Amino acid sequence: MMQGRFLTIEGIEGVGKSTQVARLSAALTECGVGHVVTREPGGTPLAERIRQLVLVGQEEALPSAAELLLMFAARSIHLANLIEPNLSAGCWVVCDRFTDATFAYQGGGRGLDPHHIRQLEFIVQGERRPDLTFLLDAPVELALARARRRNGGADTDRFESERLDFFERVRCAYLDRAAAEPQRIIVLDAVQSADALCALMMSILKEQAWIS
Amino acid sequence: MMQGRFLTIEGIEGVGKSTQVARLSAALTECGVGHVVTREPGGTPLAERIRQLVLVGQEEALPSAAELLLMFAARSIHLANLIEPNLSAGCWVVCDRFTDATFAYQGGGRGLDPHHIRQLEFIVQGERRPDLTFLLDAPVELALARARRRNGGADTDRFESERLDFFERVRCAYLDRAAAEPQRIIVLDAVQSADALCALMMSILKEQAWIS
Numbered sequence: 283m284m285q286g287r288f289l290t291i292e293g294i295e296g297v298g299k300s301t302q303v304a305r306l307s308a309a310l311t312e313c314g315v316g317h318v319v320t321r322e323p324g325g326t327p328l329a330e331r332i333r334q335l336v337l338v339g340q341e342e343a344l345p346s347a348a349e350l351l352l353m354f355a356a357r358s359i360h361l362a363n364l365i366e367p368n369l370s371a372g373c374w375v376v377c378d379r380f381t382d383a384t385f386a387y388q389g390g391g392r393g394l395d396p397h398h399i400r401q402l403e404f405i406v407q408g409e410r411r412p413d414l415t416f417l418l419d420a421p422v423e424l425a426l427a428r429a430r431r432r433n434g435g436a437d438t439d440r441f442e443s444e445r446l447d448f449f450e451r452v453r454c455a456y457l458d459r460a461a462a463e464p465q466r467i468i469v470l471d472a473v474q475s476a477d478a479l480c481a482l483m484m485s486i487l488k489e490q491a492w493i494s
Numbered sequence: 495m496m497q498g499r500f501l502t503i504e505g506i507e508g509v510g511k512s513t514q515v516a517r518l519s520a521a522l523t524e525c526g527v528g529h530v531v532t533r534e535p536g537g538t539p540l541a542e543r544i545r546q547l548v549l550v551g552q553e554e555a556l557p558s559a560a561e562l563l564l565m566f567a568a569r570s571i572h573l574a575n576l577i578e579p580n581l582s583a584g585c586w587v588v589c590d591r592f593t594d595a596t597f598a599y600q601g602g603g604r605g606l607d608p609h610h611i612r613q614l615e616f617i618v619q620g621e622r623r624p625d626l627t628f629l630l631d632a633p634v635e636l637a638l639a640r641a642r643r644r645n646g647g648a649d650t651d652r653f654e655s656e657r658l659d660f661f662e663r664v665r666c667a668y669l670d671r672a673a674a675e676p677q678r679i680i681v682l683d684a685v686q687s688a689d690a691l692c693a694l695m696m697s698i699l700k701e702q703a704w705i706s
Binding site: 326327328331332335340341342343344345347348350351352354355356358359361362363398401402405406 | 538539540544547553555556559560562564568570575610613618
C-alpha cells in the first residue's frame with residue numbers, strides 16, 4: 283500500500299492556520315483524499331496531557347530546556363500512536379504545526395541551540411520529515427492583532443503572552459528554514475483572503491500531482 | 495558561600511533505597527548538615543506531574559523515546575527549581591535516583607542508545623553531575639522478592655511490572671557505570687543490614703572529609 287502524504291501547516295499566532303487547516307481538510311474530502319487532521323503539541327490523549335503542561339502557565343517556572351523536551355516527548359507519542367500508523371495505512375496526515383515550529387519557537391523565540399534541537403529531531407523522528415509544509419506568513423503586528431481579536435480578551439497561553447520581539451524572532455526562524463528547504467517549505471502570503479489562500483494550497487497539491 | 499554537596503542513591507527496586515535515604519537524612523541531621531531529600535522522576539510539583547505520566551500505565555502506549563524525554567524534562571525542572579538553588583545556598587541535596595538511573599533503565603533496560611542519553615544529559619545538565627553516588631546492589635531475584643513483599647500485592651507501576659531479564663539488564667548497566675566511574679559511584683552490598691549499610695555510607699562521607 284502507498285504511504286499517505288504528511289502535510290504540515292506552520293506560522294505564528296494569528297496567521298489563520300486553524301482556518302486553513304479546516305478549509306484544506308474540506309477541500310481534500312471533496313477530492314476524495316482520506317486524511318486525518320491533527321495538531322502539535324498534542325494529537326493523542328496522552329500527548330494532549332503534555333500539551334497542557336507546556337501551554338498552561340504553572341505557579342512553577344518551566345525551564346526552556348524542559349519545554350523543548352516536552353515538545354519532543356509529545357511528538358514521539360504523536361508519531362508512534364497517530365501519524366505513522368495513518369501514513370502506513372495510506373491515509374494523509376494534515377498537522378497544525380510540527381518540528382519547524384520547535385525550531386521557530388524554542389530555537390528562534392527562546393534562543394535554544396538549534397544543534398540540540400536537531401539532535402532531538404533525530405532521536406525522535408529518525409529520517410521522518412513532512413512531505414510538504416505550508417508556511418503561512420504575515421507581518422507580526424498584523425497577525426497578533428488578528429489573534430487578539432479572535433481571543434477577544436480571553437486568557438492567553440504561555441506563548442501568546444510573549445512580546446512582539448519574541449514573535450519577530452519566531453517569524454525570522456520560520457523564514458530562514460523555508461529559505462534553507464525551499465522544496466519542502468512553501469511560504470504563502472497569509473494576508474490574502476482565506477478563499478484565495480486555500481485555493482492556492484490546492485493548486486500547489488495539483489502541481490505536485492498529489493491530487494488530480 | 496560554599497556549594498552544597500549533591501549526593502544520589504541508586505539501585506533497582508527492592509534494594510532498600512527509600513530506607514537508606516531516610517536513614518542517611520537522619521544521620522546527616524544529627525551531624526548538623528543542612529540538606530534536602532528529594533527523588534526522581536519528580537521532586538517538584540510540576541516534575542511530579544511528569545512522573546505520573548511516566549510511571550502510571552495509560553490506555554495509550556508510551557514509546558521508549560518519549561519516556562526518555564519525559565525523564566529529562568522532569569530532571570530539567572528539578573534541577574532549575576530545586577537542586578541548583580539548594581546547592582547554591584550551601585544546602586546538600588540527597589536524591590533518590592538521578593541520571594545514572596536513566597542510563598540503567600532507559601539505556602540498559604529498554605535498550606535505548608546511550609549516545610542519545612549522553613546528548614540529553616548535556617542539554618539538560620551541562621557539566622552538572624552528582625558529587626557522590628551510592629549504588630545499592632543486590633541480586634535481582636532477592637531485590638524483587640523484597641519489593642513484592644513491600645508492595646504486598648498492591649498495584650505495580652510501569653517499571654515494577656517488567657520482567658526479571660529487564661532488571662538484570664538494569665543492574666548490569668548500573669554496575670558498568672560504577673566500573674567506569676569508581677571515584678564517583680560507590681557500590682555497596684545491599685544484602686547487609688540497614689544499620690550496617692547506613693553506618694558504611696556515613697563512614698565513607700567521613701573518609702571524604704565531607705563530615706567530621
